[in-house]
Amino acid sequence: MDRVLVLNSGSSSLKYRLLEMGGAAKGVGLPAASGPRVSSAASGVVDRIGERRGVLSHRVPGAGRYQRCQRYADHEAALRAVLDAFGDTGPDLAQAGLSAIGHRVVHGGEHFDGPTPVDDGVLAAIEELAPLAPLHNPANVQGIRTAIAAFPDVPQVAVFDTAFHVGLPPAAATYAVPEAWRSRHGVRRYGFHGISHAYVVRRTASWLGRDDAAVIVLHLGNGATATAVSAGRSVDTSMGLTPLEGLVMGTRSGDVDPSLTAYLGRAAGLSAEEVEAALNRDSGMKALAGANDMREVRRSADRGDPRALLAVEVYQHRLRKYIGAYTAVLGRVDAVVFTAGVGENDARTRAGALAGLEVLGLGVDPGRNEAPGGGERVISHEGAATPVLVLPTDEELEIAEQSLTVIERS
């Protein structure tokens, strides 16, 4: 049996899971995407990293839950606290015989087209890409460095969000901008959330009983991506050079007119860096409705707050446009799949995104869409031409599987 510790460092959170793969199941049984049985020996999350009061929740199946609230200054401090939690409650990581530590890395640029064992050169390359994923790559690097310091003898593997999109057709990957920007500075569309997509696309193929399907994947979390997938390959995706383009997100604007930066420089005296930071951290639902969490936005909208009502309309309108566009890109759609925090849990967003798309054969069955309970499910009408599915993503399982593939190869 292999044990893999997975670290998924987000902009302000650190999710982690210790997975046991291929052995007799203990702990919580997980729906293995492929291959042998997988179980979770411990899992948890540190939320609100960098804020005054962060929260660490650590869960060990059979031994309960443990919570600690304090300030976690950065991802290094968060990971050290996670390692302490393992020390306090078990399982003992030093004795676990870890086969690998798998890290989610958001931007892999043009260098990385698959999971990669981490060495100094790989770490330097990930660091160099930080300007293209300012909310994510610095956190990923901190996580990797801290894990190497704690477990110098365990293989560390970087698993990239961009890798799923490496084969994007040139027509979708190319920006119509000066040649020198493209050839000298790597200016192209990369695409993100590929770890989640890889998992969800495999689950979709298994649901449909075919792997040549044309699928629109809607990963709607804090960050959000729409992707057109044909026969398992990404053929267009809404995020581009950085994870800022595309859909409206929790704190990110998604698509805006590129003239915005220069205009605000002239009109408001803002530097390019200030505009970029605001588009990443202070835009999206946070800017429109005062909260980045869709649950809070919905509560405000239910109270009749006009800002929240508009925010929801803007969010859904953008989604609907991308679904229409990707129907055109694919020519034929065999399934639409919702995943991640908002996609898995918010029935109203799913219904709103597809409202008016009956002309494309798309829609939800209200009873199925609103039925309580999670898990993989169909939410379109019985016999609908295009099934609409909710498939909970599992980035940690995908990272663990990809990490083991690399370890076994080397």
Ligand SMILES: Nc1ncnc2c1ncn2[C@@H]1O[C@H](COP(=O)(O)OP(=O)(O)O)[C@@H](O)[C@H]1O
């Ligand atoms: N029941 C729910 N209804 C609406 N939105 C939800 C619900 N549960 C979670 N979410 C949304 O999911 C988001 C987080 O999604 P997640 O996929 O965990 O994002 P990330 O990995 O980017 O942190 C939260 O910001 C919240 O808006």
Ligand SMILES: CC(=O)OP(=O)(O)O
């Ligand atoms: C790439 C990205 O946007 O990731 P997240 O949704 O975790 O912020």
Ligand SMILES: [Mg+2]
């Ligand atoms: Mg996520």
